[in-house]
Amino acid sequence: MNQSKQGITNWLLLLGVIVLSVTPLIFIKGAEFGGADGQAEQVIGEIKPGYQPWVKPFFEPPSGEIESLLFSSQAALGAGIIGYAIGLYKGRSQQQRNKE
Amino acid sequence: MGTLSFYLVVSAAAPAYGMHIMEGYLPPAWAAFWWVVALPFMILGVRSLTRITKANPELKLLLALAGAFTFVLSALKLPSVTGSCSHPTGTGLGAVLFGPLAMSVLGTLVLVFQALLLAHGGLTTLGANAFSMAIAGPFAAYWIYHLIMQLTGKQKIAIFSAAALADLLTYVITSVQLALAFPAPVGGFIASFAKFAGIFAITQVPLAISEGLLTVLVWNWLQSYSPQELEILQLIKRQPQTHESI
Numbered sequence: 288m289n290q291s292k293q294g295i296t297n298w299l300l301l302l303g304v305i306v307l308s309v310t311p312l313i314f315i316k317g318a319e320f321g322g323a324d325g326q327a328e329q330v331i332g333e334i335k336p337g338y339q340p341w342v343k344p345f346f347e348p349p350s351g352e353i354e355s356l357l358f359s360s361q362a363a364l365g366a367g368i369i370g371y372a373i374g375l376y377k378g379r380s381q382q383q384r385n386k387e
Numbered sequence: 388m389g390t391l392s393f394y395l396v397v398s399a400a401a402p403a404y405g406m407h408i409m410e411g412y413l414p415p416a417w418a419a420f421w422w423v424v425a426l427p428f429m430i431l432g433v434r435s436l437t438r439i440t441k442a443n444p445e446l447k448l449l450l451a452l453a454g455a456f457t458f459v460l461s462a463l464k465l466p467s468v469t470g471s472c473s474h475p476t477g478t479g480l481g482a483v484l485f486g487p488l489a490m491s492v493l494g495t496l497v498l499v500f501q502a503l504l505l506a507h508g509g510l511t512t513l514g515a516n517a518f519s520m521a522i523a524g525p526f527a528a529y530w531i532y533h534l535i536m537q538l539t540g541k542q543k544i545a546i547f548s549a550a551a552l553a554d555l556l557t558y559v560i561t562s563v564q565l566a567l568a569f570p571a572p573v574g575g576f577i578a579s580f581a582k583f584a585g586i587f588a589i590t591q592v593p594l595a596i597s598e599g600l601l602t603v604l605v606w607n608w609l610q611s612y613s614p615q616e617l618e619i620l621q622l623i624k625r626q627p628q629t630h631e632s633i
Contacts, residue, residue: 300604318470340411344506365458372452376612
């Protein structure tokens with residue numbers, strides 16, 4: 288088992304993601320980092336001036352804070368399940384190894 | 388660091404953003420069209436899921452993990468080289484594990500959650516968004532994975548490419564959908580597609596790479612700790628240790 292090599296690989300994978308995410312923040316000065324679909328709305332406005340959305344979202348988060356709460360809940364819920372599953376699998380595989 | 392967090396806080400207060408097609412931004416005819424295209428996949432997906440869970444109930448946890456992975460990744464709005472933010476999709480992992488049809492259901496569930504609670508995407512545009520993120524992306528991931536496995540047999544490269552390209556294709560499809568609905572007065576569909584792809588697809592390139600890396604990370608965990616499940620899914624071929632490293 289080259290567990291330690293695997294561990295290093297995993298940290299490198301994470302590092303890669305962090306570098307990819309932080310680089311734009313450092314190198315692109317003065318960008319707003321808004322959402323890509325906000326820009327799409329502008330383009331639709333250019334192509335078809337006067338286009339109005341024909342339905343309103345059924346519920347809009349009342350503020351940026353509430354929206355970030357909902358987004359972080361989504362991430363937390365998902366991360367919790369992933370952590371639970373991987374932890375369970377890990378415990379199970381160690382038990383099996385101890386039996387052998 | 389202070390300015391950075393200030394930036395993030397300020398941009399977080401901007402209304403409605405992300406990457407799915409926004410509620411009400413597809414004309415009714417197109418919205419209906421994509422619903423009709425997406426529905427059969429969802430029905431087949433539900434059947435595929437029931438078949439998987441009936442045959443191998445022990446895979447339910449892994450199924451939950453695949454769904455949770457999509458849940459986490461589509462909640463992470465990452466900054467990109469274009470100076471705007473978008474999020475990955477996380478559908479590649481589940482597509483490779485359980486097949487693309489299973490992902491059509493899981494991905495749609497994520498989209499419903501975001502449409503209802505976050506005003507992110509929408510119900511009228513759900514058909515279109517489900518087609519790009521939960522159908523086209525997973526199918527691409529599935530095919531790319533099997534293609535690269537057949538050509539090279541290098542599993543990690545196959546996983547990485549499947550996840551990254553599925554992510555990218557999702558947003559190419561989004562651009563196609565918007566361009567079809569809003570062809571430019573001059574230059575028509577092509578001109579519009581260039582504009583939308585310039586926003587969505589280019590923004591997505593570094594995120595797609597990130598998604599590929601994260602998918603390989605989870606894959607490594609699964610390979611170390613739950614080889615039985617992967618064996619049931621016939622994803623582990625008894626191969627010599629030399630293929631283990633990237």
